[in-house]
Amino acid sequence: MNRNLPSSFFFLVLFVATGSVALAQNESPASSKFALTASAGSNGIGGDFTVSISDYLNTRIGYHGLNYTLDATFDDSDPEIAFDGTLSVSSFSLMVDYYPFKKFLGLSVGALLHSMDVNATAQPNAPYQVGDKTFDIEKLGKLEGTLSYESGIMPYAGIILSNPLSRGFPIKLHVQAGLIYSKAAQLQLSGSGMIAPTADQQVSLQNGLDEFQFYPIVNAGLSFRFGKKVR
Numbered sequence: 001m002n003r004n005l006p007s008s009f010f011f012l013v014l015f016v017a018t019g020s021v022a023l024a025q026n027e028s029p030a031s032s033k034f035a036l037t038a039s040a041g042s043n044g045i046g047g048d049f050t051v052s053i054s055d056y057l058n059t060r061i062g063y064h065g066l067n068y069t070l071d072a073t074f075d076d077s078d079p080e081i082a083f084d085g086t087l088s089v090s091s092f093s094l095m096v097d098y099y100p101f102k103k104f105l106g107l108s109v110g111a112l113l114h115s116m117d118v119n120a121t122a123q124p125n126a127p128y129q130v131g132d133k134t135f136d137i138e139k140l141g142k143l144e145g146t147l148s149y150e151s152g153i154m155p156y157a158g159i160i161l162s163n164p165l166s167r168g169f170p171i172k173l174h175v176q177a178g179l180i181y182s183k184a185a186q187l188q189l190s191g192s193g194m195i196a197p198t199a200d201q202q203v204s205l206q207n208g209l210d211e212f213q214f215y216p217i218v219n220a221g222l223s224f225r226f227g228k229k230v231r
Contacts, residue, residue, distance in 0.1 A: 006024070033227030035164035037062070037174050043091040043114070043221025050097075050223070052165045058097045058106075064219065065090045079128040079140070085120035095156070103166040108158050112180055115151035120144070122195075141193015147185050149215065155216065156179040164223030174223045182215035 035050040041064070068087040073080055095110035098189030123142035128135045158178015166172075189204050191199035 008043045012115050032163050033225065035223050035225045037164060037221055037223040039064070039174050039176070039219040039221025041176075042215075043112070043217050043218065043219065044089040046091075046133055047221070048093070048095075050164055053228075055102055056099050058099070058165055059165070060093075060095050060097065061231055062095075063091065064093070073125065079124040079126045081122050082125040083120065083122045085118065088117045089116075090115045093156070097160055097163075099163050099166075102163065103168075104162050106160040106163060108156070108160050108176065108178060109155050112154050112156055113152070114149065114154050114180060114182065114215075116149045116185075116215075119145040120146075135194065139193055141191060141195040143189065143191045143198050144190045145190075149182050151187050154182050156180045158217065162223070165227075170225040172223045172225070174219075174221045176220075177216070177218045179214040181213065183213055184210045185212070196205075 010088060025196035033052045037048040037050065037060075039045075044064035044066035046062060048057050048060045050060040054056055066089045068086065069085070070087075071084045073082050076088075076124060092113040095108050095114075096104040097108045099106040121142060121144045124137055124140045127137060127177075128140055135218050156178055158176060161175040162172045164174065167178060184206075187202060189199040189202040189205075191197070
């Protein structure tokens with residue numbers, strides 16, 4: 001990945017956000033209106049800052065992210081399998097929302113600086129006996145896997161329900177759904193011991209993943225409007 005991408009994206013966001021605020025304020029001294037949104041979904045937990053450009057256009061910047069660890073034991077198998085995994089998501093966004101009806105059902109386009117990685121390990125946590133033979137944990141081995149998207153700036157298109165800057169109650173429900181062009185996730189499997197042959201399924205599994213070039217962005221939350229202008 002180009003190391004200049006994150007800094008370039010940051011300055012692009014800063015430029016657009018500053019320009020949007022200037023456009024909103026230049027309409028009239030009483031035209032400023034903004035909104036803060038807190039939401040959670042497939043790109044993590046976070047929020048957006050929305051600025052009014054016109055009656056039909058908003059621009060917003062945001063960040064969502066998540067780091068999650070899972071440790072579990074599957075005791076319905078023989079032998080029991082101990083599983084541990086981590087999920088890491090980071091997503092900076094820059095969007096323009098167009099509302100043809102002003103108040104609801106907006107069309108969103110923009111870009112996300114998005115990264116996502118999943119790491120997992122599965123290993124029997126007890127010896128396994130077949131007849132008079134006992135296979136210890138080291139003999140059984142373990143399976144390790146990673147699933148990751150190449151980090152970078154990804155184009156986005158989708159819809160957004162309700163305009164956080166429209167007339168009415170200042171707190172509104174936020175629902176957003178769309179797709180980013182992420183290219184296919186890359187899978188890496190490795191195994192040891194008796195479990196090692198399972199890793200041979202990597203090629204066929206990767207072939208299946210290659211069919212999915214888009215990653216869904218779906219999140220929901222609440223928006224709070226503040227400022228002087230009322231549409």
